Amino acid sequence: MSKVLNKTITPMPSAINTSHHHFSISSIFANWRAYYDITKPKVVALLVLTALVGMSLSVPGALPWQRLIPAMLGIALLSSAAAAINHIVDEKIDTVMGRTHNRPLPAGKISVTNAIVFATSIALLGFIILYALVNPLTAFLTLAGLVGYSFVYTMYLKRATPQNITIGGLAGAIPPLLGWTAMTNEVVPNALLLVLIIFTWTPPHFWALAIHRKNDYAKVNIPMLPVTHGVSFTKTQILLYTVLLFIVCLLPYLVGMSNWLYLIGACSLNLIFFGYAWQLKFNAKEGTAMATFKFSIVHLMLLFIILLLDHYWLPMG
């Protein structure tokens, strides 16, 4: 069926593309929604939240807004640029996959040139904001995150190994560190602890989605774990990673960074996540993989919100 759909839709891009041959500001305004969509706004919002938590936990008491605003803005801009580059790099495979062929780039709403100019501009703007108004360390670390995600992960790892997201997950896990260095201008162990939480969370989070989209990835030869090692093995991995995540999430309490509120919150969230993973492995139904994926997002969001509440309500030492 997707073949038929592709045929009916292919004439459209060329028709639209002709009007977008050169980059112009007016095309951005006329087409703002397409540009907005390629920045993965929901994911960027979650990244910025984790960065905000990194900032809050780095210093006791209130945050100076003169740092807070440019840091959040810079991190958001560079993350959006990274997501846009991901859309550009994946344009070809998105065209083939039924589910993604109507994304802005494969559908021809934005030309590749325009997307590249857009991504470069917001990346440059974000870098300048961080370098000038925050500190060079944060600017370079954020840029490293962009390179790690857009180039190392999307261009190489994703197509090279089933452990792609385990390694590539480091890039998406870095925002709490960026938030922390934005405030303190130094890399400290506690910041890396927050990075470690997201790093451990990423594989079970993404593999749940990869199981749901296994056929799509197989079609375009992306070696995601369910494609190369089977769904059953992936489910076991997810289950084991949720156990690992449970342990890692205890660390902030054990090292004295967070208080009992965090401990209770983290234990409940991880128990539920484990429950989802258990159900996925031993009693899976049609929507379980997708439900697990959706819950993983809620899990990370709530975990970081609880970190924040815990920090301000029950400050340590």
Add this chain to the structure above:
Amino acid sequence: MTEHSKKTQTLRRLVLTSLLLAIVVIGLGAYTRLTHAGLGCPDWPTCYGLIDVPETSIQIAAAEQAFPERHVEPAKAWNEMIHRYFAGSLGLLIAVIAFVSIKLRFSKSSKVRYPIFLPLCILGIVTFQAALGMWTVTLKLMPIVVMGHLLGGFTTLCLLFLLYLRINARRINTQGEKLAESQLKKYSSYALIGITILTAQIALGGWTSSNYAAMSCVELPICQGDWLSDLSFEQSFDLIPPNQESYEFGHLAHNERVTIHVSHRFGAIITGAFLAWLAITIFLKAKTPSIKNTATILLSLLVIQISLGVSNIWFSLPLKVAVAHNLVAAGLMLSLIALTYKLRQNSEESLYE
């Protein structure tokens, strides 16, 4: 037919039955309110201590002795009691739905992940509705309780409808349809705004009715006389009213009721304009008949609802029109929910996809 698909079929039928029953209960609720039968029985859950209505002269004499403050009016008491019977049956039916949902969710043989949070939520709300129903009587029709009871009823209906849509989703929604309508994605957020506006307008309607302000403005389009100088927002929207023996027939002054009524009219203008724009835009841009039809239904119900609102003023609140105005409001909300549901896409994002 296998054992399992039979169970699914049962759940589907149960939800559909309760959906229809909920509409009847809402209609009966509006009828009870509009026939001033809300205090037809001074006690709860019994009526003058009976499970039906006192009718024989001996029963009436006994009832009037037990409740000297309330003269027995069998017709009004029947209105109230019939509403209670139907509402009680609906509650029991919803409890059965929750039970069946739990069984289906944890049964090894079912391949589909049935919603479980939603039915439990509905059960919680319908239980709270019973409490609100009691308070309408014990707190003597306090406006906030009456409006809350209306909104609780609408919420029950809407969530039942959502459950119905979700159970049927896999049969209706095909992947091809989702792809064809991807450019309508952005309207799903506008539809959500529409639901918010309509909810506010229904609440304002409930506030108008529970404060007996429906006849406070008798002219079109806004109000009679120098209504602008009559407006007083100070106490018109106070949620907790001053203590009164009874709130039946309203406790607010005339200009406060005018304020409430005028707010509902302005609300109608805003809601009407927004929903009309939404329905027409979606109708013009949609490609699949399913979405086009839903938009058409939304627009038709909107036209009917506005006509009913105008008729309420024009013909001085006839009972049938007033009840219909309430029911069509529910229909309007359901069609808007159906439209929103059909527009919403699986738009899950991940950094690593």
